[in-house]
Amino acid sequence: MKLNPVDLIIKKRDGGEHSREELRALIGGIVDESLPDYQLAAWAMAVFFRGMTDAEITELTLAMAESGDTLDLHDAVPAGALIVDKHSSGGVGDKTTLAVGPIAAACGLPVGKMSGRGLSFTGGTIDKLESIRGWQAELDEPRFRRQLREIGLVVAAQTADLAPADKHLYALRDVTGTVNSLPLIAASIMSKKLAAGADAIVLDVKCGRGAFMETLDDARELARLMVAIGDGAGRAVTALITAMEQPLGRAVGNALEVAEAIATLHGNGPADFQELVEQVSAEMVVLGHRHNVDRSAALGQVQEVIRSGAALDKLRAFVAAQGGDVAQIDDPSLLPSAPVVVPVPAPVAGVVTAIDAREIGLTVVALGGGRRAKGAPIDHRVGVMCDAKVGGVVEVGAPLAWVHAADEGIAQTAVARVQAAYAIGAGRETVGSIVLERVASR
Numbered sequence: 075m076k077l078n079p080v081d082l083i084i085k086k087r088d089g090g091e092h093s094r095e096e097l098r099a100l101i102g103g104i105v106d107e108s109l110p111d112y113q114l115a116a117w118a119m120a121v122f123f124r125g126m127t128d129a130e131i132t133e134l135t136l137a138m139a140e141s142g143d144t145l146d147l148h149d150a151v152p153a154g155a156l157i158v159d160k161h162s163s164g165g166v167g168d169k170t171t172l173a174v175g176p177i178a179a180a181c182g183l184p185v186g187k188m189s190g191r192g193l194s195f196t197g198g199t200i201d202k203l204e205s206i207r208g209w210q211a212e213l214d215e216p217r218f219r220r221q222l223r224e225i226g227l228v229v230a231a232q233t234a235d236l237a238p239a240d241k242h243l244y245a246l247r248d249v250t251g252t253v254n255s256l257p258l259i260a261a262s263i264m265s266k267k268l269a270a271g272a273d274a275i276v277l278d279v280k281c282g283r284g285a286f287m288e289t290l291d292d293a294r295e296l297a298r299l300m301v302a303i304g305d306g307a308g309r310a311v312t313a314l315i316t317a318m319e320q321p322l323g324r325a326v327g328n329a330l331e332v333a334e335a336i337a338t339l340h341g342n343g344p345a346d347f348q349e350l351v352e353q354v355s356a357e358m359v360v361l362g363h364r365h366n367v368d369r370s371a372a373l374g375q376v377q378e379v380i381r382s383g384a385a386l387d388k389l390r391a392f393v394a395a396q397g398g399d400v401a402q403i404d405d406p407s408l409l410p411s412a413p414v415v416v417p418v419p420a421p422v423a424g425v426v427t428a429i430d431a432r433e434i435g436l437t438v439v440a441l442g443g444g445r446r447a448k449g450a451p452i453d454h455r456v457g458v459m460c461d462a463k464v465g466g467v468v469e470v471g472a473p474l475a476w477v478h479a480a481d482e483g484i485a486q487t488a489v490a491r492v493q494a495a496y497a498i499g500a501g502r503e504t505v506g507s508i509v510l511e512r513v514a515s516r
Contacts, residue, residue, distance in 0.1 A: 076099070077100065077103045077109065079109055079110075079113040079117070082100060083113065083117050086120035086124055087120040087124065091126075091127055092126075092133075097130065097133045097137050098133075098137050100117070101141050104141070104239045104242050105141050105238060105239055114243065114246055115250045118250060118252040118255065119251075119252055121252070121257060122254075125256075126257040128302040128303075128306065129306065130257075131260055131302070131303055132302065132303050132306030134257075134261045135260070135261040135264045135303050136265075137239070138237050138240045139237055139269040140269075141237060141265075142236055142237055142269065143235040143269070144268075144269045145186075145215075145270055146271055147184070147186050147219065147222060147271045149219070150184070150186070150220075150222045151222065151223070152184075155183075155362075156183075156362050156364065157186060157271055157273045158183050158273065158275070158276070159185070159187055159267055159272035159276075160174055160178075160275065160276040160277070160278065161267060161277050162277075162278040163263070163279050163287060163296070164280060164286055165280040165431070166322065166434055166435035167284075167322040167325060167326040167331065167431075167460075168280070168318075169199075169322075169323070169325070169331035169332070169347075170350060170354060171229065172331070172335035173343070173351045173355075173385075174351055174354050174355050175187060175389075176386070176388040176392060177339070177352075177355040177376055177379055177385040178355055178362070179385075179388045180379040180384040181375050181376065181379055182362075183226075183358060183359065184222055184226055185228070185229075186218065186227075186270075186271070187229045187270075188231070188233070188270050189229055189230070189232070201328050201454075202328045202329075202331050203332070203398075204454065205329035205409055205410055206393055206399060206402050206409070207398065208397045208399050209396050209397055209398035210398075212231055218230055221392075221395050226388070227391075227392040229392070230396075236266060236270065237265045237266050237269045240262050240265050240266060243258070244262055256292065256295055256296055256299060257299065259286075260300045260303060261303070264300055264303045264307075268309070274358075275304060275309060275310075275311045275312075275361075276311075276312050276313075276314070276361065277297065277314070278314055278350070278354055279313050279314065279316065280293070280317075280318040281293035281315050281318055281510060282318035282319035282431065283319050283430055284318040284319065284321060284322075284430075284431025285318040285431075290315070290511075293315045293510075297315055298313075300313060301513050301515055305515050310361050310365075311514075311515050312357050312360075312514045313512070313513040314353065314354065314357065314512055315510045315511040315513070316350060317346075318431060319464070320429040320460075320463060320464050321429065321435075321458075322346060322350065323338075323344040323346060324344050324347075324459055324461070324463070325457065325458075326438050326443075326459075327438050327443045327455075327458060327478060328410075328457065329410045329411070329457070330478065331457070332406070332409055334347065336389070338351055339386040340380075341380050344463075346505075346508045349507065349508050350508050350509070352377060352380075353509050356372040356376050390403050410455040411455055411478070412453075412455040412456050412479055413481070414477075414480065414485045415478050416476065416479070416485045417476055417477075418474045418476065418477060418492045418496075419470075419473060419474070419493070420468040420469065420470060420472050420473075421470070422498055423468060423470045423498075424468065424499050425465065425466070425467055425499060425500065425502060425503050426462050426463065426464050426465065426467075426474075426497070426498055426503065427497045427498065427503050428464060428497040429463070429496055429497070430495040430496075433492075434460070434495050436491075437488050437495070438456065438457050438458055440484075440491070441477070441478075441488055442456050442480060456480060458488070459478065460475045461474060461476065462475065462496070463505075464503055465502075465503045474496050475492050475496075477489050
């Protein structure tokens, strides 16, 4: 159909529901650049205020997924195997893919994943992996397929031709105050997952101060929308809503997080991170076996590949296949390390009642471990190690955390910020399961 942008803007402004044809025309106008940015911005603002139905969001997502290249990786996996992917909505200290990918692959699931880089206070999987000497993120499609077939695990940088309509729409949302539209967030995430060829998807929807979804209600609605998109697109989707009020695990910073992921594959990760990794991996096993394995049995399989070392072996094979130095996996002390490491002393004695995860993440950005602008270089060595977590008892002067910095001056500024991010009080503070809720496909 011929696109009349004004009609679409008015229809959504007045609370109307778009047809499949209208949404296809809209996405077509983005791709061929016939739709002016000012009209697309007006339409996005109308969506921000009026929302979209589940059917609309599904059609928008499918159109975005089909706006560029789409991958069909079934010829690179055993006959009948499902391709299972996972996605996190982003958080502070979130190195989950680094551990979950090898575990799922060691459980026999083909894991072919395209990941992104960090921006603002959240880190990116590709940035973390590039802490490993020689590791390569840019893979052409034949190499991607070959590694998936031979190793069973590949993680590569997203290509410009994957869901290009989403890339353009997101850039416009970023400068028009419409980033936080839940329908557009859900469509953005799921369009890339569908374009990358996933049959089944486990979503880790972060909730709290260290995530983009700060409230449980928003996280719950985002999870519901993405599961509904999966249903409408014929994919199996499970979403776990997980806590992000404090940093995940102890390490925040690229090389530090790689080392923590390696420790987790040895079964020695921080309790919250170990729990999350095992739960996400178990959900992937359940979906990968078409629900013929219950979660208890799946969790047992996950814990066995960690105990046996099979998951760690899979990480080694994956790193080697993409040019990385496996010696750094065998001995994480060989990973990049900061020249200055200083403690963050507790100003008072008591119990840690809260940690402002976002402030910790922004401190790591200020140290050079994240980007203030897209494409900026990062320092893989720097970061923050949180010794004390919520519920921990601390004495005056004991280290709450350790700052890893490039020089002493930057380190001292970071120490003050990290210290201010901690709240210490009296009494007891209990911390429940990191998984708050589970939302599954019908």
